[in-house]
Amino acid sequence: MDYIDPHLHMVSRITDDYATLSRMGCVAISEPAFWAGFDRGSADGFRDYFRQLTEVEPKRAAQYGIQHYCWLCINAKEAENVALSREVIRMIPEFLDRSNVLGIGEIGLNKNTRNEATVFLEHLDVAAHYEQLILIHTPHLEDKYQGTRMILDMLQADRRLEPQRVLVDHVEEHTIRAVLDAGYWAGMTLYPVTKCTPERAADMIERYGPERLMANSAGDWGPSKPTAIPDLIFELRRRGHSEDLIRRVVYENPIEFFSQSKNFRLPPRHAADQRLTV
Amino acid sequence: MAPNQVIERHHLEVRARLLELAAVLDRLDRAREQHSECGSEGDERSRSGSDTRESLWQEALKILLAPADGADRAERLQLLFSREYRPQWRGEFGV
Numbered sequence: 001m002d003y004i005d006p007h008l009h010m011v012s013r014i015t016d017d018y019a020t021l022s023r024m025g026c027v028a029i030s031e032p033a034f035w036a037g038f039d040r041g042s043a044d045g046f047r048d049y050f051r052q053l054t055e056v057e058p059k060r061a062a063q064y065g066i067q068h069y070c071w072l073c074i075n076a077k078e079a080e081n082v083a084l085s086r087e088v089i090r091m092i093p094e095f096l097d098r099s100n101v102l103g104i105g106e107i108g109l110n111k112n113t114r115n116e117a118t119v120f121l122e123h124l125d126v127a128a129h130y131e132q133l134i135l136i137h138t139p140h141l142e143d144k145y146q147g148t149r150m151i152l153d154m155l156q157a158d159r160r161l162e163p164q165r166v167l168v169d170h171v172e173e174h175t176i177r178a179v180l181d182a183g184y185w186a187g188m189t190l191y192p193v194t195k196c197t198p199e200r201a202a203d204m205i206e207r208y209g210p211e212r213l214m215a216n217s218a219g220d221w222g223p224s225k226p227t228a229i230p231d232l233i234f235e236l237r238r239r240g241h242s243e244d245l246i247r248r249v250v251y252e253n254p255i256e257f258f259s260q261s262k263n264f265r266l267p268p269r270h271a272a273d274q275r276l277t278v
Numbered sequence: 279m280a281p282n283q284v285i286e287r288h289h290l291e292v293r294a295r296l297l298e299l300a301a302v303l304d305r306l307d308r309a310r311e312q313h314s315e316c317g318s319e320g321d322e323r324s325r326s327g328s329d330t331r332e333s334l335w336q337e338a339l340k341i342l343l344a345p346a347d348g349a350d351r352a353e354r355l356q357l358l359f360s361r362e363y364r365p366q367w368r369g370e371f372g373v
Contacts, residue, residue, distance in 0.1 A: 114371040145360035150367055174356035239279055
């Protein structure tokens, strides 16, 4: 089955992963800007990172018939440095017209601090000003519930932001309802240890239905599995769910959300195949 | 899936996870016994090995054993292990 991974950090993955993803049916990826595993020391470090996301990765993905899209921001872990964050935020508009940029992300909270909230709000302002889609990271473990509620407070207080143009990622059992009830899109991240297993994601699909719900691998440089979405497809089939329902979650929903960006244009499968043979 | 299919599919997995949990609790008991026999120095908390996280484990086990109430055990467990949300946080932060 063709599918889209809406959250995958391919700068941290090897080329073999692109080959495997392509063989498993992945036709498009969206890659949010994130923490590199260390705090970057200057805005120029982010400029190079944004060039990697907008120039290098699309070419690498195209060799395997995969469309590559991305999101730009300074992530919550580096937001404690407010001065650096503001330099990076000022630079983001330079890149918004690049052909694979879908919006601002993954912005959010990490430890739910004042500085993180300040930088999150300034990112929202850029997104609203430039009419960009938003992809949001919610915190880990014991910080997730508090942080998700804080994020929803900030989103709902900004009347310029339309809920259907915001994806709140890494939802779990205790945060999914609040996100969907408020009209936002929700992403379930399939991780081997933390976040959500394919089985628990299937439980949430059964409980809340497929509307405005997506799944992703969030594959990165840590313990993660870039081919986790096929695991979810397998689990849903094992439970006897229809191909229509599965396809909606792993393919049609990402297309519906991403299509709100002028930069998203997924060519039909046969066109991608032809490009591979050139 | 039918209830019997769920049990059939998950029996060995649940058995294995329960065993792992039992083994961790046994390990903790043994550590307490050994620590106590050694008469190590330190405060009472260090000697007993008591920790608020262990209280959370006990609360979590109660949630697992509670009668079904909307099939929301996973959600309740997640909330148990979560920091509190304060609606007035923006005023406190001044943002």
